[in-house]
Amino acid sequence: MKSKDKSKQKAAQAAVNYIRDGMTVGLGTGSTMNYFLEELKHHVHSGLEIQGIPTSKQTAEIAKENGIPLTDFSQTTKIDIAIDGADEVDTNLQLIKGGGGSLVREKIVAQAADKLIIIVDASKRVAQLGNFPLPVEVIPFGWQKTAAYLETFGCKPVLRMADKHPFISDNGNYILDCAFETINEPERLHQQLKQLVGVVETGLFINMADMIISARNEVVEKMTSTH
Numbered sequence: 001m002k003s004k005d006k007s008k009q010k011a012a013q014a015a016v017n018y019i020r021d022g023m024t025v026g027l028g029t030g031s032t033m034n035y036f037l038e039e040l041k042h043h044v045h046s047g048l049e050i051q052g053i054p055t056s057k058q059t060a061e062i063a064k065e066n067g068i069p070l071t072d073f074s075q076t077t078k079i080d081i082a083i084d085g086a087d088e089v090d091t092n093l094q095l096i097k098g099g100g101g102s103l104v105r106e107k108i109v110a111q112a113a114d115k116l117i118i119i120v121d122a123s124k125r126v127a128q129l130g131n132f133p134l135p136v137e138v139i140p141f142g143w144q145k146t147a148a149y150l151e152t153f154g155c156k157p158v159l160r161m162a163d164k165h166p167f168i169s170d171n172g173n174y175i176l177d178c179a180f181e182t183i184n185e186p187e188r189l190h191q192q193l194k195q196l197v198g199v200v201e202t203g204l205f206i207n208m209a210d211m212i213i214s215a216r217n218e219v220v221e222k223m224t225s226t227h
């Protein structure tokens, strides 16, 4: 296993310790989360009783294959904890997410959860956000116009493609990957972009993470938020 994968797995294993019997658990999306689902599967098979809320069709499928029980989000009154990956994490626990295109559902589930734990390999930790192009989910209608407005905020938006066609999110939308030179004020930028008609959501997760669990090979580090 490559060192980055080992690190993702270590962080995922550390996060499973926060899951208790009876919890409703938000299940994020991505390769790091897949390690978490693998780990959770073992605990469920050993008797851990949880209900999962998947943040994507992909995660729902993997959870089902692994025998992890899922529940209907619309009928859920409380999510005790959500676990998810991230593309970048800064020193204030602000995040860029959406590399896998699931940012909207991830953010809805994270917002509904009492606690959000982010699991990453340590290479995702940065002093300042912005090296990773910011995913912004947009309505397909007039996306070129939305992209032009986004550009005025100092980025180069690129329409995400999959097999020579625009990538379509689980919500039927497009993703514009917006490369900024750097993001100095993530909260302000998120608010500004959110105001544009056509923007559904940005991949900036501001003041949402309660804990970051990062790993470099065997070494696991935890950062907790004060917000």
Ligand SMILES: O=C[C@H](O)[C@H](O)[C@H](O)COP(=O)(O)O
Residues within 6 Å of the ligand: 028, 029, 030, 031, 032, 033, 084, 085, 086, 087, 097, 098, 099, 100, 101, 102, 103, 106
């Ligand atoms: O849309 C995808 C998510 O925000 C992922 O959590 C994020 O892209 C990190 O994915 P990975 O664990 O594969 O690096």
